Amino acid sequence: MTAPVFRFAPSPNGELHLGHALSALTNRRMADRASGRLLLRIEDIDLTRCTPEFEAGIYRDLAWLGLAWEEPVRRQSEHFGDYEAALQRLRREELVYPAFMSRGEIRAAIVEHEAGGAKWPRDPDGAPLYPGTDKRLAESERKRRIAAGAPFAWRLDAEAAAARLESPLHWREWTDEAMTASDEIAAEPGQWGDVVIARREIPTSYHLAVVVDDALQGVSHVVRGRDLYFATSIQRLLQQILGLPVPSYFHHRLVLGPDGRKLSKSLRDTGLAALRAAGETPDTVRSRLGL
Template identity: 80%
Template sequence: MTAPVFRFAPSPNGELHLGHALSALTNQSMAASSGGRLLLRIEDIDVTRCSPEYETGIFRDLAWLGFGWEEPVRRQSEHFGDYEAALERLKKDELVYPAFMSRGDIRAVIVEHEAKGKSWPRDPDGAPLYPGTDKTLSQRERQRRIDAGVPFAWRLDTTAAVERLGHQLAWREWSSEAMTAAADIAAEPAQWGDVIIARKEIPTSYHLSVVVDDALQGISHVVRGKDLYFATSVQRLLQEALGLPAPSYFHHRLVPGPDGRKLSKSQRDTGLAALRDAGETPETIRAMLGL
C-alpha cells in the first residue's frame, strides 16, 4: 500500500506564528502516526509580498521546532508553467472567462442593487460575490478589450463548471488527528461565486496552484486550519474540472490571539522568532499549543 503523503505549505510573506506551528506539528504528528511522508512547500506565487528573507526564516523556525521535511522543497514561483497549463485546459473547456470589472465597477453594481432594498450575496469570508455582468460578452468583444490593454483577471465560471459535472461534489473530512473516523462533506462551490483563477501579472491563484501542486506531489492528506474549510468546495470543483485526484482533509482548530481573533501575519502577531528570542523553547511552544 502506498504511504500517505502530507504537506505543510506556508507563504514567505511574513514570520511564522503559533498558528503555523500548530499546523506544521499536526502534519508532522499525523504523518508519523500513519507511516506517511511529510513535504514542505513554499507558496510564493505573490512575488510582490514574498521574500527570500521570510523564506529563510521559515526554514530556521521549522528546524528549531524539530519539524523535518523531505528535499527538494517545491517553490511555486519556480513552477508557473504547471499552473499555466492547467489554466489553458480550463480555457479550452470554456470554464473560465476574462473578467474586466474593476473594484469600482463591482462596488457600483452592488450599491445600485442594495439601493433597491436587496442584499448582495457574500462568500463565506464575507466578501461580495463577483457580479459577472461581463460573463456574457462575445468572444470578439473580449479579445478587443484584451488587445486594447484593458485590465482583467481570469475567473472560474462556477455555474458552468458545476453543471458540467452533473453530480454532487463532496470531500472526505477526518474528524480528528487520529484519523479513526471520517465523513463525506457536501461541497458548495456556488457560495463563492466566480472566483479568480489567474491574473494578468500572476498566471495563477491560490486555488489553482494548490490543487495542481497537491496532484503533482501526490498529496493524499491535506491538513490545515479551519479557516480554509469552506475553500475546499472551490478546490474540489477545480480538481474535478481538471481531472485531478482528491485528497482527504483534516481542518484543525485555530489558535486565537489575546483578543480572541485568529492569529495573522498582517496583524504582526507574536512570531516564533520573537518567542524564541524571549527564551521560549520548542517544548514550551508545544505546551502553549496544548500538544
C-alpha cells in the first residue's frame, strides 16, 4: 500500500509567521498519524518578490521547530517547463485566451457598470470578476497584439471549461485533523470567473502550478489554511480538464492577528525569526498555537 503524501508549500517572499507554523506542524502531525510522507515545496514562481534569503529563512525556521522533510525540495522556479506543457495543452484545447485589459481598464469598466446602480460580481475573495471583453476578440486581432508586444495574461475560459465536464465536480474534505470523517464538497469554479492561468513572462500562476506540482509529486493529502478553501473549486476544475489525480483536502483554522484578520508576512512581530530572537522556544510556539 502506497504511503499518503502530504506537503507544506510556502512562498519565499517574506518571513514565516505563526500561521505558517500552524500549517507546517499540522501537516507533520497528520502525516505522522497516517504513517505518511511529508514534502517541502518552495513556491517561488514570483521571481520579483521571492528571494534566496527568504528561502534560507524557511529552512532555518522549520528546522528550529523540529520539522524534517524529504529531499530534494521542489522549487517551482526550476520547473517552468512542466507548467508550460500544461498551459500548451489548455491552449490547444482552446480553454484559455489572451487577456489584454490592464488593471486600470478593468477598474474603469467596473466603475462605469456600477455607476448605473448594478453591482459587479465578485469572487470569493472579494475581487471583481474579469469582464471577459478580450474573449470576444478575433484571432487575427489577438495575434496582432501579441506580435506587437502588448502585455497580456492567459485566462481560463471558465464557460468553455465547464462545458467539458460530464458531471458535477466534488472534492473530499476531512472534517478534522484526525481524519476520522469527511464530507463531499461540491466545487463551484464558476464563482471565480475567468481566472489568470499564466502570464506572458511566466508560463503559470498559483492555480496551475499547484495542481501540476501536486500531481507530479504524488500528493494525496493537501493540508492548508482555511483561506484557500474556496480556491479548491478552481483547482478541481483544472485537475479535471487536465486529467490530473484529485487529493483529499483539509483546510485548517487560521491564526488571526489583533485586528481579527489572518496573519500577514508584513506583521513582523508574529514572524518566527522575531519570536526566536525574543526568546521564544518551539514549545512556546506550539503553546501559542494551541498544539
